[in-house]
Amino acid sequence: MAVYLDHAATTPMRTEAIEAMVDAMRLVGNPASIHSAGQQAKRVLEESRERIAATLGVDGIEVVFTGNGTEAVNLAIKGLWWSRQADAGSDGSGPRPRPRLLVPAGEHHATVDTVEWLAVHEGAIVEEVPLDSVGRVRLDEFERMLRRDAASVALVTMLWANNEVGTIQPVEEVARLTAEVGVPLHVDAIAAYGQVPIDVRGIRRATAAPRGAGLVALSVSAHKIGGPAGIGALVLDRSAALEPLIHGGGQQRKVRSGTQDVAAAAAFAAAAEAVHETLHADAERMAALRDRLIAGALAAVPGVRLSGDADRAGRLPGNVHFSFDGCEGDSLLFLLDAAGVAVSTGSACQAGVPEPSHVLMAMGRSEADARGALRITLGHDSTEADVDAFLSALPAAHAQALKAGLAARSTSFDR
Amino acid sequence: MSGGVDSAVAAARAVEAGHEVVGVHLALSRMPGTLRTGSRGCCTIEDSMDAQRAANVLGIPYYVWDFSERFKADVVDDFIAEYSAGRTPNPCMRCNERIKFAALLEKALALGFDAVATGHYAKITTDGAGNRELHRASAEAKDQSYVLGVLTSEQLAHAYFPLGDTPSKALVRAEAAERGLSVAQKPDSYDICFIPDGDTKGWLAERVGTETGDIVDRSGAVVGSHEGAHAFTVGQRRGMRLGTPAADGKPRFVLEVRPKENTVVVGPKEALATALIAGSRFTWAGLAPADPSTAFACEVQIRAHADPVAAVAVLEADAAGTPELVVTPETPLDGVAPGQTAVIYVGTRVLGQFTIDRTVSAVPVDA
Numbered sequence: 001m002a003v004y005l006d007h008a009a010t011t012p013m014r015t016e017a018i019e020a021m022v023d024a025m026r027l028v029g030n031p032a033s034i035h036s037a038g039q040q041a042k043r044v045l046e047e048s049r050e051r052i053a054a055t056l057g058v059d060g061i062e063v064v065f066t067g068n069g070t071e072a073v074n075l076a077i078k079g080l081w082w083s084r085q086a087d088a089g090s091d092g093s094g095p096r097p098r099p100r101l102l103v104p105a106g107e108h109h110a111t112v113d114t115v116e117w118l119a120v121h122e123g124a125i126v127e128e129v130p131l132d133s134v135g136r137v138r139l140d141e142f143e144r145m146l147r148r149d150a151a152s153v154a155l156v157t158m159l160w161a162n163n164e165v166g167t168i169q170p171v172e173e174v175a176r177l178t179a180e181v182g183v184p185l186h187v188d189a190i191a192a193y194g195q196v197p198i199d200v201r202g203i204r205r206a207t208a209a210p211r212g213a214g215l216v217a218l219s220v221s222a223h224k225i226g227g228p229a230g231i232g233a234l235v236l237d238r239s240a241a242l243e244p245l246i247h248g249g250g251q252q253r254k255v256r257s258g259t260q261d262v263a264a265a266a267a268f269a270a271a272a273e274a275v276h277e278t279l280h281a282d283a284e285r286m287a288a289l290r291d292r293l294i295a296g297a298l299a300a301v302p303g304v305r306l307s308g309d310a311d312r313a314g315r316l317p318g319n320v321h322f323s324f325d326g327c328e329g330d331s332l333l334f335l336l337d338a339a340g341v342a343v344s345t346g347s348a349c350q351a352g353v354p355e356p357s358h359v360l361m362a363m364g365r366s367e368a369d370a371r372g373a374l375r376i377t378l379g380h381d382s383t384e385a386d387v388d389a390f391l392s393a394l395p396a397a398h399a400q401a402l403k404a405g406l407a408a409r410s411t412s413f414d415r
Numbered sequence: 416m417s418g419g420v421d422s423a424v425a426a427a428r429a430v431e432a433g434h435e436v437v438g439v440h441l442a443l444s445r446m447p448g449t450l451r452t453g454s455r456g457c458c459t460i461e462d463s464m465d466a467q468r469a470a471n472v473l474g475i476p477y478y479v480w481d482f483s484e485r486f487k488a489d490v491v492d493d494f495i496a497e498y499s500a501g502r503t504p505n506p507c508m509r510c511n512e513r514i515k516f517a518a519l520l521e522k523a524l525a526l527g528f529d530a531v532a533t534g535h536y537a538k539i540t541t542d543g544a545g546n547r548e549l550h551r552a553s554a555e556a557k558d559q560s561y562v563l564g565v566l567t568s569e570q571l572a573h574a575y576f577p578l579g580d581t582p583s584k585a586l587v588r589a590e591a592a593e594r595g596l597s598v599a600q601k602p603d604s605y606d607i608c609f610i611p612d613g614d615t616k617g618w619l620a621e622r623v624g625t626e627t628g629d630i631v632d633r634s635g636a637v638v639g640s641h642e643g644a645h646a647f648t649v650g651q652r653r654g655m656r657l658g659t660p661a662a663d664g665k666p667r668f669v670l671e672v673r674p675k676e677n678t679v680v681v682g683p684k685e686a687l688a689t690a691l692i693a694g695s696r697f698t699w700a701g702l703a704p705a706d707p708s709t710a711f712a713c714e715v716q717i718r719a720h721a722d723p724v725a726a727v728a729v730l731e732a733d734a735a736g737t738p739e740l741v742v743t744p745e746t747p748l749d750g751v752a753p754g755q756t757a758v759i760y761v762g763t764r765v766l767g768q769f770t771i772d773r774t775v776s777a778v779p780v781d782a
Contacts, residue, residue, distance in 0.1 A: 088516055331526060334437075404525035413517035413570060 003341045003389040007318055007379030008163060008191060012268075014226035014380075016274045021228060021267035028306050031260055032251060040163065048269035053278040056218070056235050057199035063233045065260055065268075069190040069221030070324045071245075072234040073110040075184040075256065076217040077101075077157055079242035081118055084154040084184070087241065087408045098154040102145055104129040104137045105362035108163050108188060112358070115157070124154070131208050131362045134309040135167035144175055150181035157185070160192035160218075164346055164359040164375060165308030166319025171215070176207040179214030184240060186217040190232075194225035194275040195283060195316050200235055211239035222264070226380065227271035231264040275380065286378045287317035289387050294320055295377065296391040301398040307360060307373070318378040323360070323369045327401040332374050335397035341390050416440050416469060416477070419463030420591045420598045421534025421578060423469035427594050428577035429532045430473050437528070438470035438477040441519065443486040445610065467597050472595055482518050484679035489513040491609050498645045499623050502754020505562065505719070506607055512565040521574055530575045534621045535559045538579035538763075539571055542702075547571040549700045549765040554583045561719045564758035564768035587690045616646045616654075628677030630655060633670065633686065644672050650687055650750020657681070672752070688747035688777035692717070692757055695739045697769035704766065707740075714760045715742050717751055717771070724748060728759055740769045747777040 005010070024044055028038030031045045050060035056112055066072040081101070086096035101115050105128045118124035131141045137158060148323065154176050160169045171187055178185040189198055203215050216237040223229040236242060236255065248257030275282070303325030309315045324332060329345035336343055346357045356370035376390065416422045416438045429436045440463050463479060470477035497504035520531045536552035547568055552558045564656040566574060580588055584603075591599035606613040622644050628637035637655040641647065644666050646654070651669040661667050661683070668687055671680035692715070704711060707730035714723035726744040733739040743755060751774050759766045 306470045328481075328522075330478065330480060331522070335526065337476070400526060413521060413567075 003386045005376045005378065005382070005386060005390055006344045008224070008375065008377035009344055010223045010229065011226055011379040012381060013228060014271050014274050017222075017227050017267040017271040020270035024118050024263035024266040027262060029262075032249065033261055038305060041262050045260055045265050048262075048265040051269040052233060052265075052272045053235075055198075056193075056220070057201045057203075058235050058237075061253070062200075062235055062238060064236055064255050065265055066232045066234055066256060068230060069188075069219055069224070069232040070110040072219035072221070072232045073108070073113050073157075073186075073188050075234050075242070075245050076219060076236075077111065077114045077155070078118065078245060079255070080123065080155045080184050080186060080217065080240070081124065082243035083241040083297060086177070086243070087192040096154070098152055099123055099125045100149075100153045101126045102129055102142065102153060102156045103127070104142075104158050104169075104366075105131050106135060106162060106164075106332045106359035107157070107159055108190070110190075111157055111159075111188060120200060129158075129307075133363055134314070135162050135165045135307070135359060135363045136309070136314070137169050137174065139170055139173055142174065146177055146181060146183065150183055153181075153183045155184045155186060158187055160187050160189035160198070161196065161316050161319075162308070162359060163191035164357055164373075165321045165363070166191075166316035166356050166377075167295045168192070168314050168316065172203055172206060175209065175215040179204075179207040181211040182210060184213055184216045186219070187215060188219050190219055190221045190224055192316065193220040194272075194279070195286075195318055197279060200237070202221045204237065212237075212241065216240035217242070222268035225271050225275045227268040228264050231261060231268050233268070276382075283317040286311055286380070286382065289378055289382055289384065290315075290317060290320055292384075292408050293378075293387045296387070297322060297394060300391060300395050304398075305369075307363070307365070307369075318382070320376040320378075322374050322376070323365070324372040324374065324398065324401070325368075326371045326405050327398065328404065329371060329373045331401040331404045332372075332397055335400055336390075336393055339393040341393050343390075344377070345373055346375060416466035417604075418465035418469075418533070418598065418599055418601075419534065419604065420588055420596070421536075421584075422466070423473075423534070423598050424587050424591050424594070424598045425532055425534040425577040426469065426475065427473055427590075427596070430475060432533075432577070436475045436532070438466060438473070438475050439519070439523075440466045440477070440479045441486075441514065442479050442481045442483055443490075443514075444483055465601065469596050469598060472507075472597075480522065482514055485518045486510070486514055486609075494607075494609075495619065495622050495633070497754050498619055499674060500754070501644065502674040503648045503752035504754050505756055506609070507719075508565055508756055509560045511563055516566055516570040516574060520570065524573065530573045532575035534578055535563060535576050536578050536581075536584075537563050537576050539574060539576060546702045548702075550579075551760070551763040551765075552579050552581075552705075554578075554581055557584050558717070560760075560765050561716055561758050564700055564756065564765050565698060566700055567698050571701055594680070597766075604706060614646065619645050626677055628679070630657065630679045630681055632661070632667075633680060633682045638667075638681065641679055644674050644677045644679055647672050649752035655679075655681065668750075686776065686778045687749050687751075689744075689749070689751040689774045690740065690747050690777035691743050691775040692751055692771045692773075693733070693739050693741040694749065694757070694769035694772040695733060695737045696772070697740045697767055699767040700765040712761075713742075713766060715744055715748070715757050716758045716760065717748055723760055726759075739772075740767075 027041050029041035031042035049063045051059045053063045071133050073401045084098050085096050090097050103115050119126050130138045160171055207214050218235040221232040244255050246257050305323045307321040333345050356367045360370040370390050467477045490506050494504050494506045536554050536557040538550040540548045550562045588599050610618045625643040629637045630641055632638050647669050649669055665683050667681040668684055669684050670682045710727050710729040713728050715726040716723040724744045726742050728742045731741050753771055755771050756768050757771055758768045
């Protein structure tokens with residue numbers, strides 16, 4: 001029986017979500033149609049939107065469905081970028097009035113590649129906020145960068161929790177600083193959603209966010225919480241102006257045109273609700289499994305280091321990330337896979353194009369460390385037996401991976 | 416599995432032979448290029464996907480292993496260094512020697528595998544005493560024993576070439592189609608994989624720069640100029656743009672490249688004839704001859720697709736006392752460049768290989 005410990009890549013669809021999806025697929029009707037069939041579809045869609053909104057501390061109207069999490073991140077960053085330039089009187093020609101983007105190092109590629117695109121095509125000046133050694137944004141540095149001419153900052157974007165090493169970011173502190181200086185903040189909460197509580201309005205209130213500033217946008221994805229792949233959402237505060245990326249029929253406040261996927265939304269809502277009903281208990285349970293897995297691995301093999309925050313409160317409950325000295329992560333992955341245990345060397349987006357993790361590099365780790373990286377992530381259905389299976393497969397896999405060691409660099413066949 | 420038809424069919428045959436097979440695609444570049452370069456380039460995203468689709472059809476696991484650093488150091492940088500030194504290297508050979516049957520093989524053995532199987536056209540046989548021998552493939556036109564000539568007996572012991580006995584590539588394609596492999600009609604790759612547009616000259620110029628130098632004849636008289644000696648290879652005729660014709664009116668060929676002086680020497684075709692080649696960097700593919708210091712008959716081949724030429728080989732000490740393999744062909748070889756690999760055959764068997772360090776022309780300078 002295969003053991004699945006790569007829930008951060010994607011997690012099994014929940015039964016509630018599958019059932020909701022199949023039920024909604026039987027409905028006829030475009031939610032934008034005026035007749036009764038359309039109204040029925042619209043009702044399911046909007047109820048779903050509201051149920052998702054409730055898990056994020058916002059109203060339904062503030063939830064914009066997208067094709068996936070990456071689209072939500074693109075929409076937030078590019079959309080806010082353009083509206084912030086227009087808002088400062090730019091007609092699109094000449095130098096940008098607000099050229100600066102403050103972005104922590106070690107963000108997901110959805111962000112990294114989007115801001116890079118803005119730099120190349122739109123004259124954005126991307127300023128990288130450094131991370132500390134556990135992968136947390138350096139608030140002191142961030143504040144210094146933000147306050148140095150805040151008026152020139154288009155927006156700030158950051159992860160709620162790092163998708164590779166699981167470090168939870170100081171979102172509320174960053175939200176407070178951005179609220180104070182009147183700059184909008186987008187948070188990519190795709191890895192965090194369903195593992196830690198998220199309350200957008202709560203944060204806006206606590207940080208006294210003015211209109212259009214502070215935490216205004218937040219991205220989530222359904223398939224990371226047991227919903228289907230192919231649907232994500234951007235939470236967009238009512239007060240935030242944002243240029244759309246996709247034009248057409250004007251659906252979803254004209255922010256994202258295109259016929260909406262009622263069945264996917266229904267499944268997303270079912271998963272979101274199910275996850276949040278038992279969020280705290282599941283997080284406790286996962287964290288206990290996580291801690292047992294960490295302790296077990298550290299005791300089982302030499303030369304293994306935990307990356308990210310060792311403090312249990314600072315780390316996603318389902319995330320474990322190790323570096324194994326003298327091993328290649330892909331050797332370990334292969335050997336564990338052969339033993340029936342599925343893990344990851346990093347984020348799945350990079351699979352096939354091996355690169356040392358930019359997250360670990362941003363945390364000041366060496367390329368060798370990055371090469372020996374392995375991410376093990378738990379989900380709501382992970383069990384003690386899964387952890388046992390990993391821990392029992394690890395020593396043999398590790399010994400053999402050590403032997404394979406650095407064959408990529410020098411071998412006995414060299415002459 | 417490169418994503419080509421040969422490695423896909425090789426994998427299929429290995430599976431069918433009852434082996435436990437895992438497909439591995441080598442990531443040889445951190446910059447995987449773009450789509451639609453097709454088979455031009457062994458490290459593109461499309462090739463990796465083709466390889467994975469073949470593995471799916473065969474029902475075997477598939478992984479991408481990163482050898483990009485080793486590949487850059489041992490193959491790409493070596494290629495640039497060799498050209499800069501006026502030699503003509505064979506990067507495919509270097510890749511077999513240092514990557515596929517060294518880095519990859521070592522890693523595979525350590526991970527518990529027994530052998531690396533590839534889609535190369537060559538045969539491995541075992542003699543009565545259990546020694547491995549490397550032989551030419553049944554498909555003469557596709558024979559790749561030349562580029563495998565660098566393998567030693569330790570490497571041959573763990574190499575497996577399931578296509579060696581197939582009489583033609585057409586049969587391999589037909590088999591691929593029959594097996595439902597989507598790469599059955601994928602074009603062959605001919606170019607150097609890390610130069611996907613095939614423009615070796617331009618690629619080298621970008622990396623080693625251009626510098627105007629002289630083109631001289633064998634008497635030393637300047638007959639033209641060039642933009643960098645690295646762009647020339649011995650035996651080349653085109654691309655010199657010599658304004659003045661030779662005294663005898665015959666076309667001129669590159670006879671020698673002198674990188675230190677950034678000079679290219681040209682002369683008539685006859686002057687390309689090489690009477691002797693020698694090199695001190697040699698290996699034996701399997702058992703070494705019992706007494707290589709006694710001259711022995713063999714055939715020598717100096718390019719992947721050149722005809723073999725009957726020759727006599729002997730291991731001697733060079734001027735500095737270093738053992739050197741000296742090969743005298745029965746008829747002169749044409750267009751030999753230092754840095755090229757000479758592979759020695761006895762019948763179909765690959766005996767060994769050496770890198771050509773020095774040559775002796777068959778035609779004296781004033782001929």
